[in-house]
Amino acid sequence: xxxxxxxxxxxxxxxxxxxxxxxxxxxKTIPAQITFAYPIASNGPESKNISNSLSFNILYGVxxxxxxxxxxxxxxxxxxxxxxxxxAGITNVVKGPFYGGQVxxxxxxxxxxxxxxxxAGITNIVPGSTRGxxxxxxxxxxxxxxxxAQISGVYNxxxxxxxxxxxxxxxxxxxxxxxxxxxxxxxxxxxxxxxQLGLINVADSSTGVSIGxxxxxxxxxxxxxxxxxxxxxxxxxxxxxxNSFYNIYTAGFEPETNYTYGFGLGFGSKLTLAKWLSMSFDxxxxxxxxxxxxxxxxxxLNRGDLTFDLNLNKHIALIGGPSFNAHISELGRKSEGxxxxxxxxxxxxxxxxxxxxxxxxxxxxxGLRISF
Numbered sequence: 001x002x003x004x005x006x007x008x009x010x011x012x013x014x015x016x017x018x019x020x021x022x023x024x025x026x027x028k029t030i031p032a033q034i035t036f037a038y039p040i041a042s043n044g045p046e047s048k049n050i051s052n053s054l055s056f057n058i059l060y061g062v063x064x065x066x067x068x069x070x071x072x073x074x075x076x077x078x079x080x081x082x083x084x085x086x087x088a089g090i091t092n093v094v095k096g097p098f099y100g101g102q103v104x105x106x107x108x109x110x111x112x113x114x115x116x117x118x119x120a121g122i123t124n125i126v127p128g129s130t131r132g133x134x135x136x137x138x139x140x141x142x143x144x145x146x147x148x149a150q151i152s153g154v155y156n157x158x159x160x161x162x163x164x165x166x167x168x169x170x171x172x173x174x175x176x177x178x179x180x181x182x183x184x185x186x187x188x189x190x191x192x193x194x195x196q197l198g199l200i201n202v203a204d205s206s207t208g209v210s211i212g213x214x215x216x217x218x219x220x221x222x223x224x225x226x227x228x229x230x231x232x233x234x235x236x237x238x239x240x241x242x243n244s245f246y247n248i249y250t251a252g253f254e255p256e257t258n259y260t261y262g263f264g265l266g267f268g269s270k271l272t273l274a275k276w277l278s279m280s281f282d283x284x285x286x287x288x289x290x291x292x293x294x295x296x297x298x299x300x301l302n303r304g305d306l307t308f309d310l311n312l313n314k315h316i317a318l319i320g321g322p323s324f325n326a327h328i329s330e331l332g333r334k335s336e337g338x339x340x341x342x343x344x345x346x347x348x349x350x351x352x353x354x355x356x357x358x359x360x361x362x363x364x365x366x367g368l369r370i371s372f
Contacts, residue, residue, distance in 0.1 A: 001137075003249050004372075007243075010090050011035060011051060015186070016075065016164065024142045024169070024276050025271045026069055027048070028051065028064070029052070029053075029065075029067075030043060030050050030051070030052055031052065031053050031054065032052060032053060032054040032055070032056075033047060033050070033052045033055050033056070033061075033063065033291050034056045034057075034058070035047065035053070035055075035056070035057045035058065035059075035060075035061035035062075035063075035296065036054075036059060037059040037061075038057075038060060038061050039062075040333060041061060042241075042324035043063075046230050046318070047061065047062060047063050047064070048062045048063065048064055048079055049064045049079070049365065050064045050065075051063070051064050051065030051066060051067060052066060052067075052068065052070075053063070053066075053067055053068035053069075053307065054068055054069055054070075055069070055071070055072075055076070055208075056066075056069035056071050056072070057070070057071070057072035057073070057074070057076055057088075058072075058073060059072075059073065059074050059075070059192070060072060060074050060075035060076070060077065061075075061076060061077065062077045062079065062168040063077070063078055064079050064313075065078060065079070065080035065082070065096070066078050066081075066082045066083070066084055066086070067080055067083045067084055067086050068083075068084045069084055069086075069334030070082075070084070070085070070086045070087070070295075071086075071087050071088075071228070072086075072087070072088045072089065073089045074088065074089050074090045074303075075087075075088060075090055075091050075092075075093070076088045076091075076092045076093070077093045077094075078092075078093070078094045078095060078096070079095045079096070080095060080096045081094075081096035081097050081098070081099055081112075082094050082097075082098045082100060083095070083099045084099075084100045085102075085149050086100075086101075086103070086104075086108075087102075087103045087104075088103070088104045088334060088371050089104075089105045090104065090106050090107070091104050091106050091107040091109065092104045092107075092108045092109070093109045093110075093111075094110045094111070094112070095111050096111075096112050096364065097110075097112040097113045097114075097128070098112070098114050098115065098294055099115045099303070100115075100116045100117075100145045101116050101117040101119075102116075102117070102118045102120075102124075103119045103120075104119070104121065104161060105120075106121050106122045106134045106244065107120050107121075107122055107123045107124070107125070107189045108120045108123075108124045108125070108132045109125045110125070110126045110127075110128070110134075110301045111127055111128075112127070112128045113126065113128030113129045113130070113131075113144065114128070114129070114130045114131065114132060114134075114142075115131045115132055116131050116132045117132050117225065118132075118133070118135065118136070118140075118275070119135045119136075120136045120137070121135070121136070121137045122134070122137055122138045122139065123136050123138055123139040124136045124140045124141070124211045126141065126144070127143045127144070127198070128142075128143065128144045129142070129144030129145045129146070129160070130142040130144065130145075130146045130147070130148060130150075131146075131147045131148055132147075132148045132185045133148045133149045133150070133151065134148075134149070134150045134156075135150075135151045135152070136151075136152045136153070136154065137152070137153045137154075138152060138153055138154045138155065139152055139154060139155045140152045140155075140156045140157070142154075142157075142158050142159070142160070142190075143159045143160065144159070144160050145160045145161050145162070145163075145267075146158050146160070146161070146162040146163065147163045147164060148163075148164045148165070149164045149165045149166070149167070150162075150164075150165070150166045150168075150172075151165075151166075151167045151168075152167075152168050152169070153168070153169045153170075154168060154170050154171065155168055155171045155172075155173075156168045156171070156172045156173065156184075157173050158173070158174045158175065158176075158177070160175070160176050160265070161174075161176045161177045161178075162174050162178050162179065162180060162357045163179045163180060164178075164179075164180045164185070164226065165180050165181045165182070166178075166182045166183070166184070166187075167182075167183045167184065168180075168183075168184040168185075169184065169185070170185050170186060170268050171187075171361040172186070172187045172188065172189075172198075173189070174188070174189040174190065175190060176190050176191070177189075177190060177191040178190075178191065178192050178194060179193045179194055180193075180194045180281075181194050181195045181196070181197065182194075182196045182197070182198070182201075183196075183197045183198065184194070184198050185198055185200070186198055186199065186201075186202075187197045187200070187201045187202065187212075188201075188202045188203070188362070189202075189203045189204075190203070190204050190205075190277045191203065191204060192205070192207065192210065192217075193206075193208055194250055195208050195209045195210070195211065196208075196209075196211065196212065196215075197211050197212065198209040198211075198212045199213050199214070200213065200214045200215075200216075201214070201215045201216070202215075202216045202217075203216070203218070203220075203326070204217075204218045204219060204249060205217065205218065205219040205220065206220055206241070206242050207242075208242075208244075209242070209244060209245040209246065210241055210242070210245065211267075212247070213241075213247070213265075214247065215240060215241040215245075215246070215247050215282075216240060217240070217241055217242055220240070220241055220242045220243075220246075220293075221239065221240070221241055221242050221243050221270065221371070222239070222240050222371065222372045223238075223239045223369050223371040223372065224236065224237070224238055224239075224369070224370050224372075225237040225238075225239070225304050225319065225367055225368070225369045225370075225371060226367050226368050226370075227319065227366060227367025228250075228364055228365070228366060228367060228369070229299075229323065229363055229364065229365045229366075230306065230363040230364060231252075231254070231262075231288070231301065231325075231326070231343050231345070231363070232252040232253055232254045232262065233252075233253075233254055233255055233256075233259065233369070234252055234254075234255065234259070234361070235250065235251070235252030236250065236251055236252065237249065237282075238250075240294055241267075241369050243269070243270045243271075243272070244269055244270075245267060245268075245269055246267065246268055246269070246270070246335045247265070247266075247267055248265065248266040248268055248282055248284055249345075250263065250265070250266065250284055250286065251263040251264075252264075257290075259289065259290070259291065259292050260288070260290055260343070261288075261289050262286045262287055262288040262289065262301065263286065263287060264284050264285050264286030264287060264301075265285060266282055266283050266303075267282070267283060268280055268281055268282035268283065269281055270309075270332045275311070276310065276311050277308065277309065277310060277311065278308075278309040278311060278317070279306070279307070279308055279309065280305075280306075280307045280309060280319070281304070281305070281306050282303075282304070282305045282307075283302075283303070283304050283305075284302070284303050284305070285300060285301075285302050286300065286301045286302075286303065287299065288300070288301050288327075288343060289329060290340075290342065290343065292304055297329075297330050297331055298328060298329060298330040299301065299327075299329045299331055299341060300327070300328050300329075301325060301326075301329070301343065302326045302327070302328075303323050303324070303325055303363075304323060305321065305322075305323040305365050306321045306322055307319045307320060307321035307365060308320065308321050309369060314371070315370060315371050315372070316369070316370055316371075317368070317369045317371070318368060318369075319365070319366065319367055319368065319369050320325075320362055320364070320366035320367070321364070321365060321366075322362060322363070322365075323362070323364060323365050324360070324363075325344070325359075325360060325361050325362070326360050327341070327343065327344055327354065327358070327359045327360070327361075328356055328357070328358055329357050329359075330355050330357075333355050333356075333357070339352070339357045341357065341359075344359040344361055346361055346362055347359040347360055347361040348360060348361055349361075
């Protein structure tokens with residue numbers, strides 16, 4: 001996908017490079033112009049050095065500047081700055097700074113900075129900074145700082161700091177600091193001061209929250225827990241994210257039965273109370289197998305674990321605390337007429353509702369945590 005995007009971008013630059021050499025911005029202004037295909041224009045070959053308030057390009061036009069409105073069926077090229085609005089069937093190209101709005105069927109390219117809005121069917125490109133928004137069907141790129149938003153169907157890229165939001169159908173990438181939010185299937189940032197929401201979230205460091213199936217924070221919180229609870233003797237949990245919010249991947253089994261085992265997902269938060277003491281609150285949903293022959297029947301154990309963590313050193317802690325359990329099961333009901341699940345320990349609440357049974361009880365968790 002990256003190769004395809006780069007090829008598209010290169011094509012636009014090649015196709016328009018012959019249209020705008022490095023002339024100085026024009027100081028001459030004419031209220032209106034019309035161009036068939038440059039240099040066949042009302043301003044003639046000198047249109048590349050003339051600013052206009054109204055500009056109409058039947059095929060493509062090259063003008064020195066714009067303070068107002070420009071409409072082109074194919075390509076609009078401005079050698080200087082723009083204050084106003086451009087609409088093109090294929091592409092808008094502006095050599096100087098842009099203040100206003102651009103709409104193009106394929107691409108908007110500004111070789112300076114943007115203060116306003118870009119809307120394109122495929123891509124928006126700003127080598128300078130952006131204050132405003134970029135909206136594209138496939139790809140947005142800003143090399144400088146962004147104060148605003150990037151919204152695309154596939155991929156957003158910011159080379160510098162962002163204060164605002166990135167929203168993409170697939171991939172958001174901020175190479176420096178993200179102050180705001182990223183929403184996409186895959187999100188990546190150097191530093192997060194805000195949030196990431198996606199299937200996979202990656203950051204070097206974070207003071208915010210990453211919410212997804214897999215959250216990887218290089219300088220964040222990473223640990224492995226070995227523990228026991230009242231349901232299964234041997235359990236392992238992997239935690240990754242930040243202290244304020246981390247993902248949990250857990251699995252366990254009960255050696256006495258040989259076939260009682262479980263696995264699940266969850267999230268949690270860790271609070272430091274003192275150098276030697278911290279507190280963690282975890283919520284997990286676990287599928288539990290109690291049958292000798294594995295069968296995908298509803299048998300879900302939802303746990304809320306509150307543990308107090310005695311930090312023996314920087315990497316090792318003893319953990320323990322109470323838990324609240326809510327277990328939903330259909331085991332045995334359809335075949336035997338009664339529920340055969342047997343994992344609840346002294347439930348204080350049991351309710352049968354058709355083919356499902358809900359049981360609640362108070363349990364406990366104790367073990368060892370190793371942090372990396």
